[in-house]
Amino acid sequence: MGRAPCCDKNSVKRGPWSPEEDAKLKAYIDHFGTGGNWIALPQKIGLKRCGKSCRLRWLNYLRPNIKHGGFSEEEDNIICSLYISIGSRWSVIAAQLPGRTDNDVKNYWNTRLKKKLLGRRKQSSFSRISSTNPDSNGVEDSSSSQALSNSALERLQLHMQLQNPISFFNNHALWPKLHPFQEKKLLQSLNESFSPVMQYAFPSPQQGDGQKVDTYRQLVDSDTRQQDHPKFSNSSVVGLENSLNGITSPDSYIPFSSGHHAMDLTIVSRAGVVEPADAAAQPDPNFQSEFENFLNSKTYGFALQEDKIGEFGCFKEMNGSWDGMNWRSNDFETKDSSNSWDSASVLQFEGMFQDYELGYNV
DNA sequence: AACATCATCAACCGCCATCCA
DNA sequence: GTGGATGGCGGTTGATGATGT
Structure with missing residues (x-):
């Protein structure tokens, strides 16, 4: 049994607003305000509209100082x-x-920015998967596509595309400036939390790591049982296992990502030397070659290559620096009242890690 | 020119949180 | 404390115009 609708859908007008309706609503609110009750408002002014519709129309269109379209690169970045x-x-x-x-x-x-950032990269990542998986026939593997929620997957991909998490975490100079206690707290929380990416970033194989994998797999199993669209796929478990069993050992730990690869979890697992479920498959020669080139390059910083930066039009003004986008390190020092970035900056940094935790439900 | 497909965005839907009697 | 009313939000839909064939 659903809840009662806020208005009688048969007696209210729906669809696009006419200029007359707009004028009525705007004139009333300009003079009297909303009166604190959107539901009652349309009756007061003789509009055959749902109160919610009035509210939406006002907030999204009629309200003063509303800008439409023409998003700047600065806004894109934000x-x-x-x-x-x-x-x-x-x-x-x-x-x-x-x-x-x-x-x-x-x-x-949804319509532009996502495509701008993920569109071509997604394509290339899937083709990379396909090229190494003879069973896929060039079609995206449905299990991997459901491995994470859309939002989590997108954000993970953005992380991987826009940042090199490994080199990032290994290069503290790239970290945002934090107060000492904030940094301490952050490191503490990283150590306490369990995240595959953190394992890449801070490889410290210890006794009990196998147990972590088991725990993680239990989470995945539970997740799979409980949801029609589980957040985890087996490949993500494989990736995690590889991260713990393979490349995170002290000697073999290698920042395999060159930053510009659009790596989803499947690619992460594939990069982990051997993927058990696909052990017989030969690595993609192109990837292998790129990987080796990367290892030879010794550029372990943010390794976005010039040509790849060019694909992200909205970042091209940042001179290849990520400071402008992700890490407003000055925000903790310059309290500029003219912008409202302070809280967001904290959110950014905290959120980056929460993101992984959310994604893995750990 | 006609049709199909794609892109965009205003508007709607339904869920959840909060308020208040 | 409870339940209805309302606000707020994110996800989704559908109309419309643009573009491609």
Whole structure:
């Protein structure tokens, strides 16, 4: 039994608003405000609209100082950065963009920005998977596509594409400036939390790691049983196992990502030397070659290559530096009242790790 | 020119949180 | 404490225009 609708759908008008309706609503709110009750408002002004519809129309279109379209690169950067950090909390993201509504930001992300950032990269990553998996026939593996929620997958991909998490975590100079206690707390929480990516970043094979894998696998099994669309696939477990059993050993630990690879979990697992479920498969020669080149390059920093940066138009103004997008390190020092980035900066950094925890439900 | 497909975005839907009697 | 009313939010839909064939 669903809840009662907020209005009688048969007696209210739906669909696009006419200029007359807009004028009525705007004139009333300009003079009297909303009166604190959107549901009662349409009756007061003689509009055959649902109160919620009035509220939405006002907030998204009629409200003063609303901007439509023409998102700047600065705004792109903010949206990308916040999406990576906090996910699809559009109202929070929109709050950082004066004149933008959550609906606008959401639409912009879904229709343009996401494609701009993930579109071609996704394609290339899938083709890479396909090329190494003779069974896939070039079709995206449904199990891997369901491994994570769309949002989590997108954000994970963005992480992998826009940042090299391993080199990032190994190079503290790239970290945002934190107060000492914040950094201590962060490191503490990283050590306490269990995340595959953290394992890559801080490889410290210890007794009990196998147990962690077991625990993780139990989570996955539980997840699979409980949900129609489990957040985890077997490949993510394989990736985790590889991360613990293989490449995270002190000698073999290698920052295998060159940063510009669009690596989803399947690729992560494949990069982990041998994937048990696919042990007989030969590594993609192209990937192998790129991998070796990377190892020879000794550029373990943020290794976004020039040509790859060019694919991310919205970042091209940042001179190859990520500071402008993700790590407003100055935010902790310069309290600029003209922008509202302070809280967001904290969110960004905390959210980056929460993201992985959420993604893995750990 | 006609049709199909794609991209965009305003609007809707339904869930959850909060308020208040 | 409880339950209804309302606000707020994120996900989704569908109309419309643009573009491709």
